[in-house]
Amino acid sequence: MRCKPIPQIGRVVLTMMVGCGLLAGSARAGGDELYRAAAELRAKYAAELEELAAWCDERGLSEEAKKTRGRLGPRDPDKLYLPVLPSKIGRARLPGDSPPEMLEWDRRLTRLRRDQANALFELARSAVRRHRASLAYDLVLSAIRANPDHEAVRRLLGYQKYRGQWRTAYQVRRLRAGEVWHEKFGWLPNSHVRRYEQGQRYHNGRWITAAEDARLHRDIESGWVVETEHYRIRTNRSIEAGVQLGEKLERLFRIWRQIFVRYYASEADVIALFDGRARARRARGPKLHVVFFRDRDNYNRSLRAVIPNIEKSIGLYLEQTRRAYFFAGKGYDERILYHEATHQLFHQSRRVAADVGRKANFWIVEGIALYMESLRREGDYYTLGGFDDQRMHAAQYRLLKDDFYVPLEELTTYGMQKLQADPRVATLYSQAAGLTNFLVYYEGGRYRDALVAYLAAVYSGRDNPGTLSELTGTTYSELDKQYRRFMENQGR
Ligand SMILES: [Zn+2]
Incomplete structure (x- = not known):
C-alpha cells in the first residue's frame, strides 16, 4: 500500500465553541430493538416493491418492473451510502395520456416511497431520543432516498424551498443578492456571467483579459480567492481549479456533518433538529481556509520554511495556521485532499485540546482520516468505506496474511510520536484504517456512536487508554477478537 508520510507539526491552543459531552456507555439499552425495527421496515419495503414489480411483469411493463426493483438501491453492509440529492423539487410526472396501467404503477410506487420515507423518519426520531444519532442519520438518509422531497428531512439536512429548488440558506442569500453559481467560475453576479464566458475577468473594478488576470494572480499571496458555503480557498492555479476543489470540499463537509453530528452538537441540539425546532446549524464562524498551490514545486518552495521535509508530503493540515494546503497538477491526490x-474538520468544528493524541489514542486521529479518504461516487450515491477500498485491502492483508496485529490494549497507549516514530508506521496506519472500518460497520454499526464519542473524547483531551473500552462497553481482548472475525468473514 502507499504510505503518505505525515509531517509532524507543532500544536497551538485552539479556541472554538464548546461542543458536546461524552455519550454514556449506557446508550446500548433499547438499541437492538431499534435495529430490528429498521430491518423490518426495510424488509417490508423490499417485499412491497417486489410485489409491485411482479405486478408490472405480469402486464409486460418490464422497464417499470426494473425501475421498481431499482428503488431498493445497493446495500453492502460494510459501506455507508449517502444519496446524491436532486436540487429540483418534484418528480418527473408521466404524461396524462399514458396507458392506465402505467399511471397506476406510478401512483402505487409514489405512495410506497412516500409511506416508507415517513415511517423511516418517525423511527429516526425515536432513535435520536435513545442516543442513537448514527442510526437516526442512516434512517433519514434512507428516507430522503425514498422521497427526495420529504420536507422535514430536507429541513433537517439544511435545505429550504426557493424558486422550485432545494437550496441551503447560504445559497438563497447569494441568489437573492443577484448572484448565480457558475460551474466553472463559482459565485458570480448575474451580470458578469456572459463576459466571464467570453474570457473577460473583473478585477478591482474593471474588466481585463483572462491572461492579464492570470498574471495578476500568479503568486499565491495574490492568488484568486474562491468562496464556497464553508470554505475560503486561495489558489494561484486558476479560478476553475479553485471552484472544483471547493465542490469536493463542500461534499466532504456535508457528509462529515451528517456522520459526526454528535461530535459537534449536543444531544439536545440533535433532538431539536429532528423535531423541526431548530435549523441545521451551520458553522457561522470563520470559514475553513484552504490554500491550493499551482503545482508541487510552488507548494514545496512556499512551505519549506515551515516544514523542512515538505517534499515528502502531498498535502497537509497545519494547526498553527488552521489551514489545509494542497497542490494541483502532477501528484495531486484526491484521497489526501x-x-x-478531515483533520481540519475535526480540529475546527469544536473546541479541541492543545495536545490531541499526544499521550495516547493517536491511532484513531489517523484512522478516521484514512477512513474518510475512501469517499467516492458510485451511481446515485456517495460511498464511504467498504472492503473494496485500498486501505481495507491493505488492512486485511496485514492481519490475515502477515499476521500483523498490535492489540488494542497496547495500541491505545501510543501517542503521536510513538506511533509515527515506529518503524512499522505504515503497517500501523493500515491497522488503524481496518479498526476504524470495524468500529463503523461491525454488526450493523453497533459501535458507531461509541466511535463518535471516542473521537470527541480524544479531541477534547478527556481520553485515556481505556476510553474506547469504556465507551463500547467491551474489553479490548474481546474487541480484538471481534475485529479479527470482521476481517475474516466479510468482504470476501
Ligand atoms: Zn493524517
Missing part, C-alpha cells in the same frame, strides 16, 4: 480536510 479528503484525508487532510
Whole structure:
C-alpha cells in the first residue's frame, strides 16, 4: 500500500465553541430493538416493491418492473451510502395520456416511497431520543432516498424551498443578492456571467483579459480567492481549479456533518433538529481556509520554511495556521485532499485540546482520516468505506496474511510520536484504517456512536487508554477478537 508520510507539526491552543459531552456507555439499552425495527421496515419495503414489480411483469411493463426493483438501491453492509440529492423539487410526472396501467404503477410506487420515507423518519426520531444519532442519520438518509422531497428531512439536512429548488440558506442569500453559481467560475453576479464566458475577468473594478488576470494572480499571496458555503480557498492555479476543489470540499463537509453530528452538537441540539425546532446549524464562524498551490514545486518552495521535509508530503493540515494546503497538477491526490480536510474538520468544528493524541489514542486521529479518504461516487450515491477500498485491502492483508496485529490494549497507549516514530508506521496506519472500518460497520454499526464519542473524547483531551473500552462497553481482548472475525468473514 502507499504510505503518505505525515509531517509532524507543532500544536497551538485552539479556541472554538464548546461542543458536546461524552455519550454514556449506557446508550446500548433499547438499541437492538431499534435495529430490528429498521430491518423490518426495510424488509417490508423490499417485499412491497417486489410485489409491485411482479405486478408490472405480469402486464409486460418490464422497464417499470426494473425501475421498481431499482428503488431498493445497493446495500453492502460494510459501506455507508449517502444519496446524491436532486436540487429540483418534484418528480418527473408521466404524461396524462399514458396507458392506465402505467399511471397506476406510478401512483402505487409514489405512495410506497412516500409511506416508507415517513415511517423511516418517525423511527429516526425515536432513535435520536435513545442516543442513537448514527442510526437516526442512516434512517433519514434512507428516507430522503425514498422521497427526495420529504420536507422535514430536507429541513433537517439544511435545505429550504426557493424558486422550485432545494437550496441551503447560504445559497438563497447569494441568489437573492443577484448572484448565480457558475460551474466553472463559482459565485458570480448575474451580470458578469456572459463576459466571464467570453474570457473577460473583473478585477478591482474593471474588466481585463483572462491572461492579464492570470498574471495578476500568479503568486499565491495574490492568488484568486474562491468562496464556497464553508470554505475560503486561495489558489494561484486558476479560478476553475479553485471552484472544483471547493465542490469536493463542500461534499466532504456535508457528509462529515451528517456522520459526526454528535461530535459537534449536543444531544439536545440533535433532538431539536429532528423535531423541526431548530435549523441545521451551520458553522457561522470563520470559514475553513484552504490554500491550493499551482503545482508541487510552488507548494514545496512556499512551505519549506515551515516544514523542512515538505517534499515528502502531498498535502497537509497545519494547526498553527488552521489551514489545509494542497497542490494541483502532477501528484495531486484526491484521497489526501479528503484525508487532510478531515483533520481540519475535526480540529475546527469544536473546541479541541492543545495536545490531541499526544499521550495516547493517536491511532484513531489517523484512522478516521484514512477512513474518510475512501469517499467516492458510485451511481446515485456517495460511498464511504467498504472492503473494496485500498486501505481495507491493505488492512486485511496485514492481519490475515502477515499476521500483523498490535492489540488494542497496547495500541491505545501510543501517542503521536510513538506511533509515527515506529518503524512499522505504515503497517500501523493500515491497522488503524481496518479498526476504524470495524468500529463503523461491525454488526450493523453497533459501535458507531461509541466511535463518535471516542473521537470527541480524544479531541477534547478527556481520553485515556481505556476510553474506547469504556465507551463500547467491551474489553479490548474481546474487541480484538471481534475485529479479527470482521476481517475474516466479510468482504470476501
Ligand atoms: Zn493524517
